[in-house]
Amino acid sequence: MESTNFIWDLMGKNLWSVVAVISLPLIFVLIYALVAILAELKVSAWIQERLGPMRTGPWGILQPIAEVIKLLQKEDITPTAASKILFNLAPYVIFTGAYAAFAVIPFSEAYAPANINVGLFYIFAVGSFSAIGIVMGGWASNNKYSLMGAMRSVSQVISYEIPAAVAVLAVVVLTSSMNMMEISRMQEGGFWNWYIFGGPGGWTKIFMIPFTLTLAIIYFIASLAETNRLPFDIPEGESELVAGFHTEYSGMKFAMFFFAEYANMFVVAAVVTTIFLGGWTSPFGSFLAGAGWGAFWFILKSMFVVFLQIWIRWTLPRFRVDQLMYIGWKVLLPISLVCFIAISFFSLLNLG
Template identity: 50%
Template sequence: MLACCVIFVAVVPLLPLGLVLAERKVSAHIQDRVGPMRVGPHGILQTLADGVKLIFKEDHIPREGDKFLFVVSPYIIFACSFAVFAAIPFGRSILVSELNIGIFYIMAISSVIVMGVIMAGWASNSKWSLLGAMRSAAQIVSYEIPIGLGILSVVMLAQTLNMQEIVKGQDGIANWLIFRTPFTFIAFFVFFISSIAEVNRTPFDLPEAESELVAGFHTEYSGMRFALFFIAEYANMFAVSAIASTLFLGGWHGIVTRRAITLGGLLGVVIKTLFLVFVMMWIRWTLPRLRVDQLMNLCWKYFIPISFFNILGVGIWGLIFPKDSRLSIIISIAAIILGLIFTFGVLGKSLSKGPKPPPSSAERRVSATT
């Protein structure tokens, strides 16, 4: 336990530094450029140089703002973001604390981040910061609902809130909860997309919309306090990806059974987590930002009803098929494959039609006369 805590304190704070550099390189290659190359070999020390620069920058506090809340809020966000890692299992014995209500603890501690965001916006005494904080609070609180409902569908199958026990029941790719039922397959994508909104990543970065709000709730921050917000953001990216891989993708289990040689343990969960982080970065540099009404419509009109449907489906599926039934897994995988074929077939057919051609001059004359 002590060794895990020491590794946790030493390694986890370094994750955001690597992810910032990875985002710069991923975005550069997506946009057909090389990214940072000057500081260190292949630019690998650029993020470290930026951190040193921020340490020596002036620490500005608004004259008419609330000094205490202004100073405290980034540390609240930072602390809660890293406290989530305490309940995530990275191996059979690599775990800081094996809580019997681990997933409940994760949801509870991550919800406190909203308080830090509101405090930062309010204490800045700026309309831009306050508007960004209100947007962020509304977004986080809204998307916590489909995330919680998606987790509930996993808990119904695993029948435990212990993260380690959830992973132990997913030995082998066929036993991953994402493939256990067609409804958990849908729940994974709802959970993952909602997690992107939860960490304020594009296309859900309305709280930090630089074209509208300058920088969002941290507009008035500078120096290391400004850096703490971004360190917390990238820590949250890794945390939600690790939670998704733990709940749906087998966690520290390998691709096949334990009798075969696989990339399991710490390496397995890190590979799965980094792949999901890469998908988040890929989405950021591919899709445009949504409007506020589109953001809320996606959550309340689509994700929440779909999440309730998944819970109902998982409950009915559990009544029809006994636990760990091979027939259940076979039928589930077949239903997922048929659903994907149907979905891509409909999308391909709609895309193959192309845009409707503009009306000819004769058609315009006829429509004008009628």
């Protein structure tokens, strides 16, 4: 098997290459977060027929940098009644969880920081880190709004991880692999081989298309809930809970929550891209395929999913808590189970 990390090929395995492998996703996260913040501002503005930031740099493209500088300058307050250690640790726990998930994301056929065999499982494992961080922050703040936001967040993440996991499991049934690089490689050869369109196979795969399409939508909806984005942002719920679990945070610690949210958005977008949208494979078969183009396609598809998340955020209002639980347990879970069973049945028949 060819190498899946071009840095190992170029530099060999030594301390510097390890540092490079670790820092490349970090640099990517930081740059991506700035782009995503700008995209959030601009898309929200366009949807509301505004212009958005226009003063910082040409068309306001330096606005996210200005916002980060503003957050860095702010006073870093720890409430006196807060539990100091947990309070200060929480934002870094959340960011660690979001950043750790980048370890298995296959950016290109030549670059996945760690090409491990249980990549999808690992992403689900570290993805739940954010729930721990949110509970830590909410509890340690010693603020009723923070605590309520944290409790809501945990109930939400636990509820929505199940349909998400079932949706991912259905794809794992089709691929019989949890290695994200392998899953990407199986979808090579054009967009009709993507798992959102039933994956590679003969004409009989058209029976699977409705189920995989549904599962892709279900995973996308569940991922919105896992990242606490609107319409599932009841942990933050500005109109109900001030700012939810990060009510008491300010300055750099708030910025860490901010970065972690956007990093989490990219992680779930990368999972959607990898398991449903073909990962780094080109949508036109061997045309524009290759290691560099792979990274381009991967980031393009992921950014499209991030754009979808932003688009939904500025379209739909927030769910009530009971509606959220209804959708999670009574809509997404049964439908995803039906699709899962159907896909399992098809793959048992071995029609492909």
